[in-house]
Amino acid sequence: MSGPRLVRLSEHIVEIVSDAGEGAQKAAVSFAQVCAKAGNGLWTVEIIPSEIQPPPHTTGSASGNRIRLAENPVTNVGNLANVVFAFNEMALLSRFEAGTVASDALILIDDQWAEHDIEAYRQSYRRVLNDVRNKGCRVMEIPLEKETLRHVDNPQRGKNMFALGLLCALYNKDLEIAKGVIANVFKKKSQEVIDTAIKLCVAGYQWGLDNFETSYEVPAVPTDAAKVAMNGNTALALGAIAAGFDLCSMYPITPATSASHVLSDMFEDFGGFVHQAEDEIAAIGVALGASWAGKTALTITSGPGMALKTEFQGLAVMTETPLVIVDVQRGGPSTGLPTKIEQGDLLHALYGAPGDAPKVVMAASTIEECYYILSVARRIAEQFRMLVIVLSDANLATGQQLFDRPDVSHTPRRAPLDLSPVPAGTLPYDWDPVTGLSHRLIPGQPGGMGVITSLNHDRNGKACYDSERNQRAHKMRSRKLAALQKSLQPPEIHGDPDGDLLMVGWGSTRGAIEEAVDMARKQGVKVSSINIQFLSPLPPGLKEIFSRFKKVMTVELNYSDDWGDPLITEESRRYGQLAWVLRATTLMDIDCYAKVPGRPYMPIEIRDEILRNVETPSEKVPAESHAKA
Amino acid sequence: MSTTTETETPLTRQDFVTPGDVRWCPGCGDYAILNALQRTFPELGVPRENFVVVSGIGCSSRFPYYMNTYGFHTIHGRGPAVATGVKVANPELSVWLITGDGDGLSIGGNHLLHILRRNVNVNILLFNNRIYGLTKGQYSPTSPVGTRTKSTPMGSVDNPINPLLFALGAEATFIARTYDTNVKHMAEVFKAAHEHQGVSFVEILQNCVIFNDKTWDPVYGKQNRDDELLFLEEGQPLLCGKDKDHGIRLNGLNPEKAKIGAGGADMSEILVHDSRHPGTLYTQMLAQMSHPEFPTPIGILRQIQRPCYDEAVSEQIKVARTKHGNGTLKELLYTEDCWEVAEGEFDS
Numbered sequence: 021m022s023g024p025r026l027v028r029l030s031e032h033i034v035e036i037v038s039d040a041g042e043g044a045q046k047a048a049v050s051f052a053q054v055c056a057k058a059g060n061g062l063w064t065v066e067i068i069p070s071e072i073q074p075p076p077h078t079t080g081s082a083s084g085n086r087i088r089l090a091e092n093p094v095t096n097v098g099n100l101a102n103v104v105f106a107f108n109e110m111a112l113l114s115r116f117e118a119g120t121v122a123s124d125a126l127i128l129i130d131d132q133w134a135e136h137d138i139e140a141y142r143q144s145y146r147r148v149l150n151d152v153r154n155k156g157c158r159v160m161e162i163p164l165e166k167e168t169l170r171h172v173d174n175p176q177r178g179k180n181m182f183a184l185g186l187l188c189a190l191y192n193k194d195l196e197i198a199k200g201v202i203a204n205v206f207k208k209k210s211q212e213v214i215d216t217a218i219k220l221c222v223a224g225y226q227w228g229l230d231n232f233e234t235s236y237e238v239p240a241v242p243t244d245a246a247k248v249a250m251n252g253n254t255a256l257a258l259g260a261i262a263a264g265f266d267l268c269s270m271y272p273i274t275p276a277t278s279a280s281h282v283l284s285d286m287f288e289d290f291g292g293f294v295h296q297a298e299d300e301i302a303a304i305g306v307a308l309g310a311s312w313a314g315k316t317a318l319t320i321t322s323g324p325g326m327a328l329k330t331e332f333q334g335l336a337v338m339t340e341t342p343l344v345i346v347d348v349q350r351g352g353p354s355t356g357l358p359t360k361i362e363q364g365d366l367l368h369a370l371y372g373a374p375g376d377a378p379k380v381v382m383a384a385s386t387i388e389e390c391y392y393i394l395s396v397a398r399r400i401a402e403q404f405r406m407l408v409i410v411l412s413d414a415n416l417a418t419g420q421q422l423f424d425r426p427d428v429s430h431t432p433r434r435a436p437l438d439l440s441p442v443p444a445g446t447l448p449y450d451w452d453p454v455t456g457l458s459h460r461l462i463p464g465q466p467g468g469m470g471v472i473t474s475l476n477h478d479r480n481g482k483a484c485y486d487s488e489r490n491q492r493a494h495k496m497r498s499r500k501l502a503a504l505q506k507s508l509q510p511p512e513i514h515g516d517p518d519g520d521l522l523m524v525g526w527g528s529t530r531g532a533i534e535e536a537v538d539m540a541r542k543q544g545v546k547v548s549s550i551n552i553q554f555l556s557p558l559p560p561g562l563k564e565i566f567s568r569f570k571k572v573m574t575v576e577l578n579y580s581d582d583w584g585d586p587l588i589t590e591e592s593r594r595y596g597q598l599a600w601v602l603r604a605t606t607l608m609d610i611d612c613y614a615k616v617p618g619r620p621y622m623p624i625e626i627r628d629e630i631l632r633n634v635e636t637p638s639e640k641v642p643a644e645s646h647a648k649a
Numbered sequence: 650m651s652t653t654t655e656t657e658t659p660l661t662r663q664d665f666v667t668p669g670d671v672r673w674c675p676g677c678g679d680y681a682i683l684n685a686l687q688r689t690f691p692e693l694g695v696p697r698e699n700f701v702v703v704s705g706i707g708c709s710s711r712f713p714y715y716m717n718t719y720g721f722h723t724i725h726g727r728g729p730a731v732a733t734g735v736k737v738a739n740p741e742l743s744v745w746l747i748t749g750d751g752d753g754l755s756i757g758g759n760h761l762l763h764i765l766r767r768n769v770n771v772n773i774l775l776f777n778n779r780i781y782g783l784t785k786g787q788y789s790p791t792s793p794v795g796t797r798t799k800s801t802p803m804g805s806v807d808n809p810i811n812p813l814l815f816a817l818g819a820e821a822t823f824i825a826r827t828y829d830t831n832v833k834h835m836a837e838v839f840k841a842a843h844e845h846q847g848v849s850f851v852e853i854l855q856n857c858v859i860f861n862d863k864t865w866d867p868v869y870g871k872q873n874r875d876d877e878l879l880f881l882e883e884g885q886p887l888l889c890g891k892d893k894d895h896g897i898r899l900n901g902l903n904p905e906k907a908k909i910g911a912g913g914a915d916m917s918e919i920l921v922h923d924s925r926h927p928g929t930l931y932t933q934m935l936a937q938m939s940h941p942e943f944p945t946p947i948g949i950l951r952q953i954q955r956p957c958y959d960e961a962v963s964e965q966i967k968v969a970r971t972k973h974g975n976g977t978l979k980e981l982l983y984t985e986d987c988w989e990v991a992e993g994e995f996d997s
Binding site: 248258261262266267269286288289290291292293295297298299301302303304305306307308309310311312313314315317331332334335339425426428461463464465466467468469470471472473474475482483 | 723735759760975976979
C-alpha cells in the first residue's frame, strides 16, 4: 500500500490513442489541462485519422494526442514518445509505424483483446505486443474495459475518464485539479455526466496507485502568470479579430478550415462575417472586392487553394489593394498529404503569381505568433497597399502550446473607414517616387472616382501600354518592399553570434531547431540558429550574420535532393526552398537539411544533422534518431 | 477631372462621361450600351461616388474606363466574386457588373452561377455577341452549332448555352433581355434592374462588327425586327408580328405561335405576360423561345422577391450582436478552445 516508486524527470512525452470516437482525444486534452494547471510546460499535437469514419480496430483509425510535458516551457513536439497509452493494439501499432516511439517506451494497453471473442483480435493483440516487447518496450496490460464496466453500462462512454485518472496516477498529478478540469470539459452536460466522469477518473487514479510500480514526477511550479493554451488555427482566428478584420472569405480546405470555423463562431459578434465562397478563386476575389470597398479582409487557405488564388494575387499586387492571405501549409504537390505538415509553399508564396508581383511574405514560428502575426500583416497591407501572405502550417494548426495571455486592455478594433471627400483630381496612384507609397481611394468617397485595373496603368489608374510607364509602375510597386525592409530588424541569434555552424529556419521548425542547438551546444558544438520571420522582404543583416559562421544551412520541412546520390551533383542538386532564396540573395554557399517526413522534426534529428556537419570536439557522436524521415 | 458631387445639382449624362477616347471598334454595339447606361445613371437618385462598375476581361469589360464613377477592371471571369465582395462590404453602393458571353458563361460560369443563386443585390449586364472579340474571333459558349472561327474552322460542334436559361437555372430573381440598337429599351430595362432588390441579370444582344457582324440581324435587323421581336409588357398578351396579328398560346405544355382570328387562335387563348409569377415554367418557356421557330422575347421575363445575400449578412450580424452583445476579446480568451492556466481576471 506504499504506492508507486516516484521517478523524477525533467520532461516526458505521452501519446494517448484509441479508435476514432472512443474518446482518447478528450482524455488527452483533459490530461494536458491538468498538467498545464499544475504548472508544466506543454505542447500537444493531435493524432488525426485521414478519413472521417475509418474502419475500427485498424491503424488508420488511430486518433488521439501526443502530449509533451516538461519542467520548463516547451517549444515543439519533442523527440520519441516515452509512454503510449493505447485502447487497442492497432492504435499502438500505428504509433510505431509513424516512427515516433522510443524503443524502451512504457506501453499501456487495454487487455480486453487478449480474451476477445474475435480470434483475429486475440491473435493480432498477441503479435503486436510480442513485437513491441522484442523492441525493448515494457508492456503493461490494463483492465480498462473491465474496470470501466464496473461503473457504467457502456464502456465506450467512460473508458477515457478512467484513462485520465490512470494518467494522473502515472504522473503523480493532483486529483483535485483533474476534477476541476472534468467539470469544465463537461460543463454543458448534466451534473450526472460530470459525477460519473469524476467517479471513473477517481477509480482510474486508484487503480494506478494500486498497480503501478513506478510513477513519474515532472516537476511543475504553479505560476501566477496568466497563460492560455490554444492551437495555431484558433490563435489565427482570435488574432484576426484582435487585428480588426471585418471579413474572412474562404473555401473549405484541410488543414486551414478550422481557423475559419473558430472565426465563424464568434465573428459576427464583432461585426465581422465569414463568407464561404464557391471556390478558392472566388474566396480571394470576394476578399479583394471587399477590401477595395473598405473592409479589412483576409482569406485563409492551404497549398492547393494557394495555387488557385495566384491570378487574384497578381490583381491585388497590380491594383495595390490591401489583402491578407493565410496559407496553412500541408504536404504537396497536388493533393499531397492533406493533414500533414510541410513547408512546401514558400517559393510559391514568393513567386507563384505570374509576372513580377512583389508582395510581403511572413511566417509564424510559434502558436503565440499565430495570434499576433495578423495584426502586423494587416498594418503592412494597409500602410503599403500590399498583398501580405502569412504562412502557417499543419503543425502549428493542430498543436497546442501555452503562452502568456494576450493583453487585451486596448482592443484594437478599427474605427469605420473615413469616406470624407477628397479633393477633386485626387489620383488613385499618387506614388511617392522614393517609397512607392500612395493614398488609397475607396468607393463611396466623393471626389475619388476613377477606375483601377489589372492592366498596366499610370498614376491616374488608366491603362497604358508604353514601355516607360510599364517600367515605372513596376518600379513603384517594387520600391515598397525596399521601403518596408528599412523598418525590419536583423533576426536575433539563438546562441553565440559566431561559430562553426548556423542553422537557419523559418516557421514552425523554430522550437525544434533551438532545442537541437541547445543540445549540441551542451556537447561543445559551436552552433547557433536564427529564425526568419519575414521571407519577403528578407530582414537586413543576413549576409553579415552568415559571414561569421564557417557553415550555414537551412532546416526546412520541404524537399531537397540528398548529397551522396551519384546522380546528384553540385549543379543538379535541388535545395530546400529557403536555401534557394538565401543562396540567390547572398551568393553564399548555403546548404540545407530539408526533408518531407509529413511530421514535425524531432530535435534529436536536427541535433544529429548538426553533429554530421561539424567536426565534433570529442568523438563522432552516432546518430540516434529512430525516426523514419 | 471630376468634381465632388453636390446633392443639389441634379446629375446629367455628362457627369458619367469620361474625358478621353472610347476605344471600341467603330460601329461596335458597346457604344450604344454605354450611352444607355450613361443616360440611366443620373435618373437613379444615387450619388455619383456610390456607383461602382466592375468588369472581367473582354471587349465588354473595358466598360468601367468609360463610366465616370468608381470602376474596377478585374480579371477574366472573376468579376462576380469581386462584385460580391464590394456589395457585402458596403450595401450602400450601386454595383454594376459588366460581362460578356465568354467572360460570364465560359471562364466565369461558376462565379456567375453563384452570384445569381445568392441573390447578391448587383446588376449584371451580359453583352452577348456570340464570339470572342478581344482574342480575335474564336467561337464562344453562346455561338450556334456550326460557327466557323479560327479555332473551329470546320464549324463548332458543341451545343451553346442559353444565358437566360442559365440565369433561371440559378433561380435569378430578375431576368431580362434587351438589345444594343434600342437605347430607349435598354435604359428602361437598366432602370428596372436597378430598382429590383436582388440580383438582376440582363442579357444584351450585341453586335461585334469585326468578328461576328450581323449575328443578330435575323432577330433585330431592321427588316426582321417587327416580325421577330416579342416585346414583353406586364399584363399584356404575348403578341407579335408587324400588325400584332400573331400571339403565343399553349398547346399542351408547349408554346405555339398562332395567327389570331378566324381559323386561328382566339384572343382568350393568348398568354398574358406575368413577370412576377413565382414559378419557373413560364419563364423557361419564354427563355427557350428562339429564332427561327419563335419570335425572340425582349423585356423583363421574370422579377420576383427573395432576400438578398448582402442584406441577409448585415441582418445576421445585427441579430448576433443583439443576442450576444458586441464581442470582446476578453470573452474570447475564455472560450473552451483556449483554457487559461492561472485563474484571475483581466484588468481591463
